Every structure is written in structure tokens, then in C-alpha cells.
Amino acid sequence: MQAWQVHENGEPSEVMRLTDAEPPTPGDGQVLLRVRAANVNFPDALLCRGQYQVRPPLPFTPGVEVCADTEDGRRVIATPALPHGGFAEYALADANALLPAPDSLDDAQAAALHIGYQTGWFGLHRRAHLEAGETLLVHAAAGGVGSAAVQLGKAAGATVIGVVGGAAKAAVARELGCDIVIDRHTEDVVAAVKEATGGRGADVIYDPVGGQAYTQSAKTVAFEGRIVVVGFASGTIPSPALNHALVKNYSILGLHWGLYNTKNPALVRHCHEQLTALAARGAIEPLVSERVPLEDAARAVQRVADGETTGRVTVVLEKGAAA
Known part of the structure; x- marks a missing residue:
């Protein structure tokens, strides 16, 4: 599979490298996800710089928010389990943290409905x-x-x-x-x-x-x-x-x-239900200003870090890819 990896800390455009790698192997309580779309967040830039509150071991794949398919065919949104983040064809996530992707939103919009x-x-x-x-x-x-x-x-x-x-x-x-x-x-x-x-x-x-x-x-x-x-x-x-x-x-x-994911995960699920209902009636609709291919992920993260974008920039892999 293709995956962006960070081998040393620095600016995203300088330290993110697109590589060929084996799909990650799920650990206890984890699932393998085939990524449909990965949203770019400011924390992705902080991760690259080594300035985020979580510092995954090097090398790691950034990408903290995805819409993806599970192996049993469910379309979900998730926060990937680092170091196997979302800027790759496959990512890992905790099974108990998966949320159903709203039917009213496409993959890029669904990926953007989560953290923000x-x-x-x-x-x-x-x-x-x-x-x-x-x-x-x-x-x-x-x-x-x-x-x-x-x-x-x-x-x-x-x-x-x-x-x-x-x-x-x-x-x-x-x-x-x-x-x-x-x-x-x-x-x-x-x-x-x-x-x-x-x-x-x-x-x-x-x-x-x-x-x-x-x-x-x-x-x-x-x-x-x-x-x-x-x-x-x-x-x-x-x-x-x-x-x-x-x-x-x-x-x-x-x-x-x-913190709510560990302190009160039931409230996170309740929030997702509220957001899904709001999206279904058109009260909210994630602003996806740009959809870019996987090969442009590093440039997209740098532009978000530099404050050059509006709304969300999303890396789109369409139907995912083969290993």
C-alpha cells in the first residue's frame, strides 16, 4: 500500500514522505480500515513538528480523521490509532471508537464531520x-x-x-x-x-x-x-x-x-447522533473546500499549517485501494 510517513520531525512539506509499505496489522481491540477519505487537521502539522500532546514513535503516518470501510463492509468515521494514521490506503482504529458514517454526507464530508x-x-x-x-x-x-x-x-x-x-x-x-x-x-x-x-x-x-x-x-x-x-x-x-x-x-x-473518548465515550456517541440528525436535515454541512489525491497530502498539510486554507481540505482515495 501507499502511505505517507514521517521519519524525523519538521515542517510537513519537508518531512512527510510517500512510501510503499505493508498494511498494518491490528492489535488487540483494533480493526483494519480501508481509507476512503482523510481529513487534514492542524494537529497533523503539529504531529509532524513533534509539538502535539501525543508523540507517536518514528516513523509514523499522520492523518487523525478518516471515513473508511471496515473489513466486514461498514462505512465508518474514526480517529486512526497512531502511528498508523489516515494518510495511507489502510489505517488502524480502535474497534469500540468507530462511528457510522452519515448516509447524507459523501466520504469527504463524513470525514470532516468528526473532530471539528x-x-x-x-x-x-x-x-x-x-x-x-x-x-x-x-x-x-x-x-x-x-x-x-x-x-x-x-x-x-x-x-x-x-x-x-x-x-x-x-x-x-x-x-x-x-x-x-x-x-x-x-x-x-x-x-x-x-x-x-x-x-x-x-x-x-x-x-x-x-x-x-x-x-x-x-x-x-x-x-x-x-x-x-x-x-x-x-x-x-x-x-x-x-x-x-x-x-x-x-x-x-x-x-x-x-478526553471524552476515555472519560465519557457514551457522550461522544450521543454527540455523533445529534450531529448526524443535524446533517440529515441540512442544518449543518461540512465545508470541504478542496479534495486532493493521496500524492498531494504533504502539500495539503503544509497549507493548512500555514493558514492558507478555508474549511476543510480532504485527501480522497475514492473507493480505497488494493494492498
Whole structure:
């Protein structure tokens, strides 16, 4: 089979190599998957750099999110078990973590429904308890994680403010359904949010960026608002001033979605049922901006790492491939 492998840490375009390898052998509790589509996520770049919270042994195959076929013919979505990730014709996954791929979505969309949408659902509903009529601010609203949060916020009945970088991403955010779009390249984010909310601020802020975005969040969160910390795509981990949270009466909520797979896996399955229902009625639809062949996976991971993409870029293997 063909598989991308990382033999040393560094930038994805420099360290990912397409190789011929034997299909992996499942361990206890694992299944072999024939990959249909593998979604590109920012953690794939962090894995290549050796900066992710999980550091698989070298060499490893990145690709943390797939739509695939099991050997008994089921079409599923899964988070592959590293070091045998999804940028390959075959991958491994834990049998008890497989989720049925929604019939309403094609392979690329189904692959993109998993981590980003699960993170959005847990962040907005489980952690922040977003209510209809509230205002939700989403940083990096045109990206893979942000676009999912925008759609989930609209489905929940919230007014959604999207913060993006550049005119092209602003257009994507509007198409996603953002009620208000703020281009951080040309606008003062804090002033624009205050103007849009009559000075009140946003009830829930969804932040996968960190750095300057978090500083803006603290300045624009409403009384009894909630800031959901999802990640640090900016590369800068902020140090929040807790006295500021005290005097403004807001909450800072951390979200590590992966923990639910071990702490409360039943809730992950419940979330998937909710997402499947939303997709079936058209309330959410993963934004797959690009579909690329397997041989272009390294370039795709690098472009996501560099912030050049919108929505999701997905590596598509169509019906899979022979060993």
C-alpha cells in the first residue's frame, strides 16, 4: 500500500514522505480500515513538528480523521490509532471508537464531520451551554474548526459573529451564515464587536487561535459570558489575567475533546447522533473546500499549517485501494 510517513520531525512539506509499505496489522481491540477519505487537521502539522500532546514513535503516518470501510463492509468515521494514521490506503482504529458514517454526507464530508464538529458541539453545548438568542463570537470562522462552530451556533439559534483574516475568508464566513463578519486585517476587532452588540459583548466566544485572539476575547466577552479555549493555532498560549475574569464575571472554559473518548465515550456517541440528525436535515454541512489525491497530502498539510486554507481540505482515495 501507499502511505505517507514521517521519519524525523519538521515542517510537513519537508518531512512527510510517500512510501510503499505493508498494511498494518491490528492489535488487540483494533480493526483494519480501508481509507476512503482523510481529513487534514492542524494537529497533523503539529504531529509532524513533534509539538502535539501525543508523540507517536518514528516513523509514523499522520492523518487523525478518516471515513473508511471496515473489513466486514461498514462505512465508518474514526480517529486512526497512531502511528498508523489516515494518510495511507489502510489505517488502524480502535474497534469500540468507530462511528457510522452519515448516509447524507459523501466520504469527504463524513470525514470532516468528526473532530471539528464534535469539538464544536462539546464546546458550545456541553461546556458553554449556548442558548438560542445569545451572541456567539467565533475566531478563525472560515477555518475547519471555526466553520463547524459557526454552523452549530446558527443551528442552536445564536447570533454569530465571525472573525477572519482577509477578504476571501470573510466571503466564506458570510456564506457559512455568520450574521456579522469582522476582518481582523482591516478592522479593530474589539471596537467592531462592541459596536455590533451595543457595547454588551458576546455571550460565548469560541477560540481555537489563542494569542492576540484571546486578548480580544477577554475585552469583548459579555457579563457572565463564557470563553471556550479550544486550541492555539497562532502558536502562542496566552496567560489569562484571572483578576480580569473576576471583575467582569466571565468564565474561561477549557476543551480537550479527546478526553471524552476515555472519560465519557457514551457522550461522544450521543454527540455523533445529534450531529448526524443535524446533517440529515441540512442544518449543518461540512465545508470541504478542496479534495486532493493521496500524492498531494504533504502539500495539503503544509497549507493548512500555514493558514492558507478555508474549511476543510480532504485527501480522497475514492473507493480505497488494493494492498
